[in-house]
Amino acid sequence: MEDTHSPVIRIRNLTMAYGQNVVMRDLTFDIHQGDIFIIMGGSGSGKSTLMRHLLGLEDPARGEIFYGAIDFTHSDLDGRNALLRRIGVMYQGGALFTSMTLGQNVALPLEEYTHLSSNQIRTNVAYKLGLVGLSGFEEYYPSEISGGMNKRAAIARAMALDPQFLFLDEPSAGLDPLTAARLDELLLELKQQLDCTLVIVTHELASIFAIGTDSVFLDTETKTIGAVGPPKYLRDHCPNPEIRSFLNPSEPQPQTI
Amino acid sequence: MPESTDAFLIAEEAPAGRLVLKVGGDWSIQKTLPALDEVDHRLQAVPPRGEVQLDLSAVTGWDSSLVSVVTDFAKKCQARGVTLETASVPRGIQQLAKMALAVPERHVEQPPVKEMFFTRLGKAGISVGSNVIEVFAFTGLAFLALGRLVRGRALFRWGDTWLIIQRVGAEALGIVAMINFLIGLIVGFVGAVQLQVFGATIYMATLVGVAMARELGCIMTGIIMSGRTGASFAAEIGSMKASQEIDALRTLGLSPMDFLVLPRLIAMVLMMPLLTIYGNVVGMIGGAVLAPGFGISFQQYYDQLVSSVHMTNYFAGVLKSFFFGAIVAGAGCLMGMQSGNSASAVGQATTSAVVAAITAIIALDAVFAFMFTALGI
Numbered sequence: 001m002e003d004t005h006s007p008v009i010r011i012r013n014l015t016m017a018y019g020q021n022v023v024m025r026d027l028t029f030d031i032h033q034g035d036i037f038i039i040m041g042g043s044g045s046g047k048s049t050l051m052r053h054l055l056g057l058e059d060p061a062r063g064e065i066f067y068g069a070i071d072f073t074h075s076d077l078d079g080r081n082a083l084l085r086r087i088g089v090m091y092q093g094g095a096l097f098t099s100m101t102l103g104q105n106v107a108l109p110l111e112e113y114t115h116l117s118s119n120q121i122r123t124n125v126a127y128k129l130g131l132v133g134l135s136g137f138e139e140y141y142p143s144e145i146s147g148g149m150n151k152r153a154a155i156a157r158a159m160a161l162d163p164q165f166l167f168l169d170e171p172s173a174g175l176d177p178l179t180a181a182r183l184d185e186l187l188l189e190l191k192q193q194l195d196c197t198l199v200i201v202t203h204e205l206a207s208i209f210a211i212g213t214d215s216v217f218l219d220t221e222t223k224t225i226g227a228v229g230p231p232k233y234l235r236d237h238c239p240n241p242e243i244r245s246f247l248n249p250s251e252p253q254p255q256t257i
Numbered sequence: 258m259p260e261s262t263d264a265f266l267i268a269e270e271a272p273a274g275r276l277v278l279k280v281g282g283d284w285s286i287q288k289t290l291p292a293l294d295e296v297d298h299r300l301q302a303v304p305p306r307g308e309v310q311l312d313l314s315a316v317t318g319w320d321s322s323l324v325s326v327v328t329d330f331a332k333k334c335q336a337r338g339v340t341l342e343t344a345s346v347p348r349g350i351q352q353l354a355k356m357a358l359a360v361p362e363r364h365v366e367q368p369p370v371k372e373m374f375f376t377r378l379g380k381a382g383i384s385v386g387s388n389v390i391e392v393f394a395f396t397g398l399a400f401l402a403l404g405r406l407v408r409g410r411a412l413f414r415w416g417d418t419w420l421i422i423q424r425v426g427a428e429a430l431g432i433v434a435m436i437n438f439l440i441g442l443i444v445g446f447v448g449a450v451q452l453q454v455f456g457a458t459i460y461m462a463t464l465v466g467v468a469m470a471r472e473l474g475c476i477m478t479g480i481i482m483s484g485r486t487g488a489s490f491a492a493e494i495g496s497m498k499a500s501q502e503i504d505a506l507r508t509l510g511l512s513p514m515d516f517l518v519l520p521r522l523i524a525m526v527l528m529m530p531l532l533t534i535y536g537n538v539v540g541m542i543g544g545a546v547l548a549p550g551f552g553i554s555f556q557q558y559y560d561q562l563v564s565s566v567h568m569t570n571y572f573a574g575v576l577k578s579f580f581f582g583a584i585v586a587g588a589g590c591l592m593g594m595q596s597g598n599s600a601s602a603v604g605q606a607t608t609s610a611v612v613a614a615i616t617a618i619i620a621l622d623a624v625f626a627f628m629f630t631a632l633g634i
């Protein structure tokens with residue numbers, strides 16, 4: 001809605017498919033600097049798939065993705081890797097390296113891409129684990145902590161390099177309401193302090209309205225964008241009643257049968 | 258009404274083209290239920306905009322077996338524009354059926370079709386072709402990664418490599434020793450029995466020495482390592498793929514090739530020759546154990562071994578073992594990287610890693626045998 005900030009990620013006519021099976025077609029939208037951008041949609045609509053495309057893990061069937069002026073879809077491996085260093089990712093299942101401790105997981109990107117001393121790295125890792133409420137868990141292996149703790153540790157790893165873009169796939173799913181709210185607070189704080197852009201896949205209405213500044217809704221029926229706009233605006237003014245009721249479950253459902 | 262009668266389902270023609278479906282008895286998933294084909298048939302015969310009455314007044318008990326049937330009727334009537342009159346259907350069944358019908362069926366694109374024999378054959382042929390291409394592509398990528406390592410540009414961790422070297426080398430000593438010892442013993446025994454006929458039992462030392470040094474030492478070690486280490490590489494990397502750890506590496510800008518494959522490849526290529534030499538020695542000892550039984554002293558066995566087994570035999574075995582090491586690590590890593598995202602896919606990857614490695618080792622050994630003969634080695 002507001003045009004004070006410039007688009008940093010531009011998605012143009014993106015069609016995503018696994019083999020012959022088209023997941024979504026013709027997606028065109030912008031993500032702006034400093035946004036907390038929410039990707040919404042029903043289960044199986046292609047939210048994780050969209051995230052994988054934005055990260056270059058899948059190649060688009062058609063269309064392009066731009067980061068600033070960089071054509072991400074057509075850049076070579078070095079170009080992509082240079083960009084990926086400015087991106088932190090948390091996957092739906094956490095995807096921590098199971099053969100490493102939490103501390104080593106968070107330290108890995110720092111060891112590979114910075115010239116910090118081991119002491120500085122240790123301090124930094126302790127701070128990042130502290131941010132997600134896991135201080136003191138450096139020596140634990142991912143298999144020794146709970147699913148929700150795995151997720152939080154994965155967020156700490158995603159933040160390791162103070163990224164410019166942070167992608168999170170369902171960060172608060174499986175967390176208790178209190179921890180989820182704390183996480184929202186943390187994400188908001190991060191965005192404000194570090195001025196990074198967040199792209200979040202989530203169903204949690206509370207967190208969508210608490211932190212989301214802009215959003216896209218993927219419609220399973222039409223296999224394309226259902227709506228783009230700030231979540232609160234979509235809830236009140238979206239012409240599509242399905243999306244309104246998705247965002248506002250107390251509103252009467254559109255009758256099926 | 259009698260308690261707990263058998264479930265029944267009868268279709269009755271009523272005036273004005275109406276169909277009445279009389280349902281009754283005790284519908285339980287644990288009991289025998291009436292067949293549906295007859296009623297389905299009658300249902301199909303109802304003209305569009307016709308009317309069907311569902312009469313459940315005689316039902317004495319029900320569970321999902323009845324709800325599923327009612328849902329099915331409702332779906333079929335809906336699809337054909339037939340009105341289904343459900344006044345006598347208990348509220349509970351109505352609610353559950355409504356829930357089941359609430360979300361319209363997803364239109365699935367391209368249902369899997371049953372393929373003809375020749376189509377399958379052709380596809381199998383194509384997939385063999387693309388597998389070969391992938392093997393070459395993987396080999397190329399491995400060499401590129403090696404090049405980056407040499408130029409100091411690879412994101413490579415010596416720490417990981419040392420750990421893997423320990424795992425594939427030191428920890429394999431026991432099993433390599435046992436198998437090679439037994440192989441040496443068997444070859445020695447079979448050989449000695451045959452040679453006894455000619456009174457030439459002393460040549461059992463030569464037989465064991467040449468066989469172990471040239472062929473059996475490196476082949477047996479290769480097979481042991483593909484079962485032990487190749488399989489574990491495939492399982493390890495495959496499950497990393499299933500849990501998105503490989504994706505996480507990629508988005509950290511860390512090439513899985515540099516980070517996972519290179520250390521394993523280097524560890525195997527370094528350790529395989531050492532294990533082979535060790536296996537050779539143990540195998541020759543295995544042969545020696547039997548020597549006194551055939552009237553040969555250890556000293557004689559040793560002298561014969563040293564004088565008759567040429568250095569070239571050892572050289573041939575060790576040379577091959579470098580390649581076998583690369584095959585074991587390569588097959589394990591490649592199958593792991595290609596694995597699907599499920600537990601069963603990881604199992605398959607492990608199996609194919611072992612099968613591919615053993616096949617490739619034997620095939621390559623044949624090629625080497627041919628080349629050595631041609632070169633007169």
Ligand SMILES: Nc1ncnc2c1ncn2[C@@H]1O[C@H](COP(=O)(O)OP(=O)(O)OP(=O)(O)O)[C@@H](O)[C@H]1O
Pocket residue numbers: 018023041042043044045046047048049050
């Ligand atoms: N590796 C794959 N191969 C083939 N099809 C896939 C693959 N991954 C996902 N799909 C298909 O793509 C579609 C979108 O999947 P995706 O994981 O993106 O959904 P999602 O929106 O993230 O759902 P959820 O909210 O349940 O996580 C699904 O219909 C799924 O069947």
Ligand SMILES: [Mg+2]
Pocket residue numbers: 047048049092169
């Ligand atoms: Mg998902």
